[in-house]
Amino acid sequence: MTTSATNLTEAYAYDPATGLGDPVADRLLGVITALAGELFTCKAELEHLRRRLVDADVLVDGDDDRAGADPELAAWMKAEASAYSKHLLDPLAAQPGERLFRFGLSPEDARL
Amino acid sequence: MRADDTSEAARAPEPAVEDAIVGDLRTAAYQAYVVGLKRYWSTELYAVVASQAAHVAEQPPREIEQAMSTSHAYRAFAWLEVHLQQMKYYGRWGLVTLFAEADDQLAGELAEGQKREPDKLANDVERPLPDYYVDTDFHQHRGGIWSDPSDAFAYEAAARSTTPVASDHGDLHSRFADHVRAITPADGVVLDMGCGFGKTTEPIRRAMPGATVVGVDLSPQVLGLAHLRAVQQGLDIRYVQDRQEDLVHFEDESVDTIAASMLIHEVPTDVLVQSLREAYRVLKPGGRLVYLDFYEVPGGNVGRFLILGHSTRNNEPFIRSLLAMDFHAEMAAAGFTDVATTSFEEEPDALARGTELPEFWRFPWTLLAGTKPATESAGTTRTADISVAS
Numbered sequence: 381m382t383t384s385a386t387n388l389t390e391a392y393a394y395d396p397a398t399g400l401g402d403p404v405a406d407r408l409l410g411v412i413t414a415l416a417g418e419l420f421t422c423k424a425e426l427e428h429l430r431r432r433l434v435d436a437d438v439l440v441d442g443d444d445d446r447a448g449a450d451p452e453l454a455a456w457m458k459a460e461a462s463a464y465s466k467h468l469l470d471p472l473a474a475q476p477g478e479r480l481f482r483f484g485l486s487p488e489d490a491r492l
Numbered sequence: 493m494r495a496d497d498t499s500e501a502a503r504a505p506e507p508a509v510e511d512a513i514v515g516d517l518r519t520a521a522y523q524a525y526v527v528g529l530k531r532y533w534s535t536e537l538y539a540v541v542a543s544q545a546a547h548v549a550e551q552p553p554r555e556i557e558q559a560m561s562t563s564h565a566y567r568a569f570a571w572l573e574v575h576l577q578q579m580k581y582y583g584r585w586g587l588v589t590l591f592a593e594a595d596d597q598l599a600g601e602l603a604e605g606q607k608r609e610p611d612k613l614a615n616d617v618e619r620p621l622p623d624y625y626v627d628t629d630f631h632q633h634r635g636g637i638w639s640d641p642s643d644a645f646a647y648e649a650a651a652r653s654t655t656p657v658a659s660d661h662g663d664l665h666s667r668f669a670d671h672v673r674a675i676t677p678a679d680g681v682v683l684d685m686g687c688g689f690g691k692t693t694e695p696i697r698r699a700m701p702g703a704t705v706v707g708v709d710l711s712p713q714v715l716g717l718a719h720l721r722a723v724q725q726g727l728d729i730r731y732v733q734d735r736q737e738d739l740v741h742f743e744d745e746s747v748d749t750i751a752a753s754m755l756i757h758e759v760p761t762d763v764l765v766q767s768l769r770e771a772y773r774v775l776k777p778g779g780r781l782v783y784l785d786f787y788e789v790p791g792g793n794v795g796r797f798l799i800l801g802h803s804t805r806n807n808e809p810f811i812r813s814l815l816a817m818d819f820h821a822e823m824a825a826a827g828f829t830d831v832a833t834t835s836f837e838e839e840p841d842a843l844a845r846g847t848e849l850p851e852f853w854r855f856p857w858t859l860l861a862g863t864k865p866a867t868e869s870a871g872t873t874r875t876a877d878i879s880v881a882s
Contacts, residue, residue, distance in 0.1 A: 394561035397804055399570025409571060413579065417525050421585065424521030467584045492554040492800045 396492070414468050522585035526576055527653050533572045534657045534853040540565040542849055545794045553797040560797075573805040577632045580650055587649045588633065591642035599641040602713070605720030613719040614741065615712040616733040624760050624810075625710055632807045637688075638711035648689045648717060655838075657852045664838040664857070665753065668784045669695035671859065672751045675780045678702045680748030683774070685736050686710075686755030690718035690729065692784075696751065697727045706747075707731045708739070737766040745776045753784040756860075757811045764817070768826035778866035781828065786811060787819065787858035788835045791849030799856055819860055828862030835859075 395401040400409065433439035447453055544566065548559045560566040581588040591598060606613055621638060629636060637647040658664070669692060676682055679702045684693040687707030697705045707729055709715050715731045722729040734741045736755070750771045756764050771781045789795040796815070803811035823831040836857040837843045845851070 394567065396557065396570070396801070398574050399567040406571070410575065413529075413575065414583065417522050417579065417583070417585075420525040420528075421518050421521040424524070425517055428517055463584065470583075492557045492797060492804075 410470075411468055414470075418464060418468065519585040519590050522583075523580070523587070523653070526579045527656050529572065529579075530576050530653070531656045533569065533576060537565060537569050537572070538853040539851070541569045542791075542794060542798075545797060546849075549792060549794050551793060553793055553800055556793060556797040557801070570801060570805060573802065574632075577806055580653065581633060581646065587646045588643070591646040591649070592640070595640055595642040598645055602641050602644075602716035602720060605716060605723055608723045609719075612722070612728075612730045613715065614730070614732045615715055616741070617712050619733070619735075619740075621710055622735065622737075622763070624763065628809065629807055630758055636711070637714050639713075641713050641716070644689060644711065644713040644717040647714065651688075651691060655854070657854070658839055664784075665692045666695045666699075667838065668692055668751070668753050668836075669699040671784075672696050672749055672782065673699040675782065675861075676700065676703065676749040680704070681746065682706070683708060683742070683747045683750045685750055685752035686758070687715075687718060687731070689714050690721050690731075692751070692753045693718065693729055693731075694721070694725070694727060697722075697729050705729050708734045708736070710735065737763050737770055739770050739774055742774045744773055745779075747774050747779060748776055749780045749782065750775060751782050751784075756783050756785050757808060757814045760810055761813045761817055764814070765822055765826075768822055768828070772827045772864055775864040777864060779864045780861065781823075781864070782859060782861040784836060784857065784859060785814065786856045787814065787833050787860055789815065789856040790835070790843075790845075790847050792847070795849055795856065798853070823862045827864065829865050831862040833858055833860045 398406055400406045430439065541560070541563070544563050545556055545560055548556050551559065578586075580586060583589065625638070626636065631650070633643070633647065633650075635643065637643045655664070672682060673696070678700065680700075681704045682696055682700065684696060684705065684707045687693045687709050688711075690707060693705060693707040696703075705728070707715070707718055709718070709731070710733065712733055715733055718729070719731050721727075722731070732741050736752070736759070756767075759767070768781070775781065786799065789799055791798070799815070800812060803809060819833055820831045835843055836859045838854075838857050842850070842854065842857075
């Protein structure tokens with residue numbers, strides 16, 4: 381697969397409304413920031429749980445090794461993965477040129 | 493705190509951004525993440541963009557944008573400006589998502605609030621909302637802040653992280669309230685136009701215990717929330733649904749000061765021009781009109797390049813028309829005198845660098861003011877079905 385100079389130019393075209401003219405780059409960046417949001421949320425949740433478990437002397441060595449076989453945890457992961465995937469990949473599903481809100485300016489007017 | 497400031501006791505503590513976000517652990521964590529990104533955008537990334545744009549600062553904003561369109565930092569800056577706002581509102585843990593799930597409960601809270609001191613809330617739900625208001629999703633808030641009860645609560649929560657770099661978010665409104673107090677008779681009538689959920693109305697009420705304070709807005713949902721907040725805090729504020737350009741509920745020469753914060757950049761020029769005339773009608777001779785909004789832009793062409801970009805990317809199209817408007821001429825045409833536009837220091841030392849570009853992203857806060865001559869009377873007359881003095 382080759383990339384022509386024209387395609388490169390299009391990929392780096394500038395859109396004053398979003399900064400990124402290429403819809404694929406726009407959506408991939410959306411995926412990355414959504415993923416990072418999931419990660420941060422997960423970090424906060426883990427930190428919260430860790431503090432509680434340590435306070436209660438519940439957290440002991442070996443718990444993590446056995447958790448994968450827990451059916452309740454498996455059911456949770458199945459449901460959570462669906463919502464997680466939707467949140468993460470929704471930016472890819474947006475229609476080209478779609479705006480998520482009613483916009484007050486035409487594309488031409490949006491230029492300074 | 494300024495040496496002559498006597499209203500310290502009137503200042504209500506404003507929670508830190510992260511502390512103010514309601515919701516469960518995941519929502520709080522996600523909103524903290526978004527605010528963290530916005531804080532980086534407002535400081536680190538902004539500084540890179542500003543330093544790059546400074547090389548073409550002699551060019552007009554359109555040319556600066558053209559030159560900056562090849563900058564990776566600027567593209568990321570522009571992209572984040574759009575998407576951080578969308579992330580704040582939408583997605584699994586967005587504020588609109590969070591509150592929409594509780595819409596019925598929140599509608600109940602507003603309904604209960606309306607039963608308490610009902611004479612202090614005058615919603616006029618049969619009156620159509622203006623086209624510009626319903627046709628634009630300001631701040632990228634789909635459906636605006638008037639569609640559902642939950643929209644009002646989402647707007648209230650979102651407003652707390654509008655300026656994440658500010659050291660005290662509530663300071664802006666308290667400082668504006670101090671200014672209103674300084675230009676208004678202690679027992680006067682103050683009308684807070686575009687009051688929203690009361691973010692400025694409440695500090696005005698606290699700063700002026702002897703005054704009659706009335707909040708006006710277009711959204712019945714937001715007014716319901718403002719009323720609920722006032723009732724819960726024991727604040728004597730009357731809230732009225734009305735249009736700034738056609739104040740059917742206010743009599744001629746009945747108001748001492750009309751104040752409005754962050755309102756006039758959300759209306760088209762023709763509506764604003766008509767609003768000036770309507771303000772003139774409602775004000776008493778010698779009365780004051782003062783807006784806190786975006787007009788005097790520090791940083792020259794680069795500053796204008798940045799705020800015009802914000803207008804596009806935060807879906808606030810009328811920032812452009814306000815910046816292009818000759819405010820002095822329009823105020824004079826409406827009959828006002830002593831017209832002045834002065835930069836407003838929203839927190840200590842915010843204007844320390846004068847007309848230069850600020851070191852972090854900030855709104856170009858400006859006081860835009862004028863006086864109705866003491867000897868003039870209004871050219872038109874109107875009797876209102878609601879008297880603010882009643």
